[in-house]
Amino acid sequence: VTQLGLVWREQIAFILTQDFTxxxxxxxxxxxxxAESNGDDAAGLAFASQILMAESVSTMLEELVSCLGGWEQE
Incomplete structure (x- = not known):
C-alpha cells in the first residue's frame, strides 16, 4: 500500500501516503x-468555519502522530 484514504471522526477525509504526506x-x-450554527452572517460564518477547521486539523494531526508512534526526537 502506498496511499491510504482515511476519514477522521466523520469530519475530515484525506489520503495518507507512504512517506506520511x-x-x-x-x-x-x-x-x-x-460552523453554520455558530455564524449569523457571511463574515461570522467564514470566521466560524476557519476556527473549526483549524481546531479539527490540529486535533487530527495530534491523534495521527500518536497512532503512528509519535514525533521523532533528534
Missing amino acids: LKRIQYLDVLQEE
Whole structure:
C-alpha cells in the first residue's frame, strides 16, 4: 500500500501516503453544519468555519502522530 484514504471522526477525509504526506484534505459536511450554527452572517460564518477547521486539523494531526508512534526526537 502506498496511499491510504482515511476519514477522521466523520469530519475530515484525506489520503495518507507512504512517506506520511497528507493529500486531498477535505472538510466534510459535519464541520460546515457546525460552523453554520455558530455564524449569523457571511463574515461570522467564514470566521466560524476557519476556527473549526483549524481546531479539527490540529486535533487530527495530534491523534495521527500518536497512532503512528509519535514525533521523532533528534
